[in-house]
Amino acid sequence: MRMTDRDVRLGDMEIDPGKMYTLRELAEEFQVSERTLTRKLETQELRGYKVGAQWRIKGRDWMSFSGVVQGPHVYVVANAKGGAGKSTFTANLAVLRAQEGRRVLLLDLDPQGHLATLLRMPVDPSRTTAQLLDEELRLGRTHPQFQERWRTLWTDLLQPIPHEGADDALGRVFLVPAHNDLQDLERANFHRTKPVEYALKEAIAALSTVNPDIDEIWIDTPPNLGPLTRNALMAGHSLLSPFAKSDLGLDGLERLMSLVEQYLEFNPYLRIAGLAMNFGNPRTIMHGEIRETIRQRPQLAPYLLEAYVSEAERFNQAPRLGLPLVLAEPNSVSANELRAVLAEVMQRAE
Ligand SMILES: Nc1ncnc2c1ncn2[C@@H]1O[C@H](COP(=O)(O)OP(=O)(O)OP(=O)(O)O)[C@@H](O)[C@H]1O
Ligand SMILES: [Mg+2]
Known part of the structure; x- marks a missing residue:
């Protein structure tokens, strides 16, 4: 299933492909709920890494995810x-x-x-x-x-x-x-x-x-x-x-x-x-x-x-x-x- 514009809106933040972002940072900047993103991480539509209980997302993975979405x-x-x-x-x-x-x-x-x-x-x-x-x-x-x-x-x-x-x-x-x-x-x-x-x-x-x-x-x-x-x-x-x-x-x-x-x-x-x-x-x-x-x-x-x-x-x-x-x-x-x-x-x- 392709996400629609309603699921994610693109923010103004320039994403650095090599940097790690927290779930909250991306959620706030791109105005999408953390729950939605967590689901995407769990279904592996969005690639991320767990550090303790926290998700970390690499800039390039976010770019290819949001590129497909947006x-x-x-x-x-x-x-x-x-x-x-x-x-x-x-x-x-x-x-x-x-x-x-x-x-x-x-x-x-x-x-x-x-x-x-x-x-x-x-x-x-x-x-x-x-x-x-x-x-x-x-x-x-x-x-x-x-x-x-x-x-x-x-x-x-x-x-x-x-x-x-x-x-x-x-x-x-x-x-x-x-x-x-x-x-x-x-x-x-x-x-x-x-x-x-x-x-x-x-x-x-x-x-x-x-x-x-x-x-x-x-x-x-x-x-x-x-x-x-x-x-x-x-x-x-x-x-x-x-x-x-x-x-x-x-x-x-x-x-x-x-x-x-x-x-x-x-x-x-x-x-x-x-x-x-x-x-x-x-x-x-x-x-x-x-x-x-x-x-x-x-x-x-x-x-x-x-x-x-x-x-x-x-x-x-x-x-x-x-x-x-x-x-x-x-x-x-x-x-x-x-x-x-x-x-x-x-x-x-x-
Ligand atoms: N419905 C049609 N009736 C008559 N001629 C057609 C029709 N559709 C395409 N052609 C002609 O058939 C030829 C092949 O079409 P086209 O180049 O679009 O195919 P293609 O699949 O892109 O070919 P290639 O695999 O070589 O790239 C062209 O000369 C085109 O003008
Ligand atoms: Mg052709």
């Missing part, structure tokens, strides 16, 4: 199979959320960098998700300029989408694009001191402390279950998996679901918010067949969304306009279908 909701779009519609869904759903008034950050974890292509954003190789993960891995939390360094880096990385003459919603969308460099991280499984898989989670926790204006994050992932997708699963709250009608074997989804099960141990906040069919066409036999196959698999059946997105040529034209389809053709069948998928995802994410 930080932006993180949506992960993943499927181990290529061409399922991950990038298309990520860009379009994020923009729809911005139209609803949310401030949205798009993070591209796929070295192919399709989000920038879809939004027609130039990519500066020194301002990408590679820097983000790299900085996290190099900069220790006990570094004296930890907060300052993150403030500078995030400010530099958050790139607004140009939106002259386009929908205002784009003014609420930011992108950290991907670059080929990311492949290096894909190969390096372990950093000297810690598993690479935690890097994104920690970077997002740092974002919440230096720039609390982002309401949610949408992450696009590569078509595999390597370290980059794992970083996303470690940081995510809601997982959405588009799948292609033609992917009758469904092994990409099944492998992903097995991985999610393993990751729940490390990230208990992760929920599957839906499996969404893409390239649908109810007039074909395959459409019905794949839905039936999913319904028969207990690992997948509970997550199949009613809404689906039909195969439509306009998806291949929209990128030429440099706009996600929901903005290029807001009244099209495809845009309506994407809105229906989003509505179902939101229902399940909440």
Whole structure:
């Protein structure tokens, strides 16, 4: 269960990651009852140490706890199979959320960098998700300029989408694009001191402390279950998996679901918010067949969304306009279908 704003309110105190705090200090500063925190400590949602009868909480543990509680909701779009519609869904759903008034950050974890292509954003190789993960891995939390360094880096990385003459919603969308460099991280499984898989989670926790204006994050992932997708699963709250009608074997989804099960141990906040069919066409036999196959698999059946997105040529034209389809053709069948998928995802994410 995710805590709501009512459970904890963020105080103004700068938390020193290396320092130990008492329960009372944190409770008073963050206006939360000591009993609530004690419960969180007992259920190990919040890590702490007992000194006699008193709890002591390390600054960094408090930061990752309150980062999850307070930080932006993180949506992960993943499927181990290529061409399922991950990038298309990520860009379009994020923009729809911005139209609803949310401030949205798009993070591209796929070295192919399709989000920038879809939004027609130039990519500066020194301002990408590679820097983000790299900085996290190099900069220790006990570094004296930890907060300052993150403030500078995030400010530099958050790139607004140009939106002259386009929908205002784009003014609420930011992108950290991907670059080929990311492949290096894909190969390096372990950093000297810690598993690479935690890097994104920690970077997002740092974002919440230096720039609390982002309401949610949408992450696009590569078509595999390597370290980059794992970083996303470690940081995510809601997982959405588009799948292609033609992917009758469904092994990409099944492998992903097995991985999610393993990751729940490390990230208990992760929920599957839906499996969404893409390239649908109810007039074909395959459409019905794949839905039936999913319904028969207990690992997948509970997550199949009613809404689906039909195969439509306009998806291949929209990128030429440099706009996600929901903005290029807001009244099209495809845009309506994407809105229906989003509505179902939101229902399940909440
Ligand atoms: N419903 C659809 N109808 C027709 N074409 C579509 C549809 N959805 C996506 N496409 C097109 O299919 C291609 C693959 O989509 P997309 O890039 O979103 O998939 P992906 O899962 O991100 O792929 P990759 O695994 O390579 O990153 C793109 O050219 C996209 O424009
Ligand atoms: Mg993609």
